[in-house]
Amino acid sequence: MNLTPLIQSFVLHFGEMGSHWGINRTVGQMYALLFVSEKPLNADEMAEALGFSRSNISMGLKELVSWRLVKLQHLPGDRREYYSTPDDVWVIFQTLAEERKKREVDPTLTMLRGALLETPSNDADKHAQARMAQMHDLIDLTTSWFSDIQRLDVETLQKLMKLGAQVQKFLELKQKLPAFLGGSESNSDKE
Structure with a gap:
């Protein structure tokens, strides 16, 4: 499978951006390829198109599946597994936001709640705890707002953003x- 210059440019850029978003270059390129693909792809097709080893592709697919960013499917008469991204970019955005919240924000809120239950033993701890309370309140407010936004239908969300x-x-x-x-x-x- 040969990538057109347009697709290759997108795939390479997405791989580079992946490192800024907390995923490795391989996974970023795999996702970009699946996103722009006209049809679901199997691991061998992705390995060939991207020039990656089959084992790198398998590891990357496991990561993308764990993030719920790709769909696994089987095609009639073919034993291989095929992968695709959701068709709706809003679904992708919401899934990514939910997963980041679950992996990054929720553990931070849990840590802050625990720290706020501690009894400060000195002035430095009192000051630190007050700052942590501010951070907790901001993150908690943002999380509540995000939950409200997540319940909106896509059309309403688009209007709100516009x-x-x-x-x-x-x-x-x-x-x-x-x-x-x-x-x-x-x-x-x-x-």
Whole structure:
């Protein structure tokens, strides 16, 4: 299987970017190849296209399966396993975000919760614990917001993302509106 210059450029770039995202170059290139492929590929086809050993491909596929970023399937009359990515890029984005949360954010929150339960023994520990509480609260708020966002359907999520900074303008207007109308904000509006 020969890669066109366009596909090869994408695959190579994705491999380089993978190292910045916490995956190795091989896995990044494998994912890029599967993402742009017109049909599901088996391990031998990927090894040939990328010039990697079959064992590297097998290890990379295990990692991609564990991240839930590729689908394993079988084709009628063929005993080999074929792999593909989800068709919807939003599903890929949500899966990747969920997995990163599970692998990176949740353990950090667990550690911080444990640290906040400790009784500080000196001023340095009190200061450190106060800083950890700030970090915990920020991560917890972000995680709660992310959970709310994850429940949105794709169409609503796209609309929300396209609003961008317009949301800030709306919130500023909402704060100014009661004063403009000559009233005062209720307690629920101040939260």
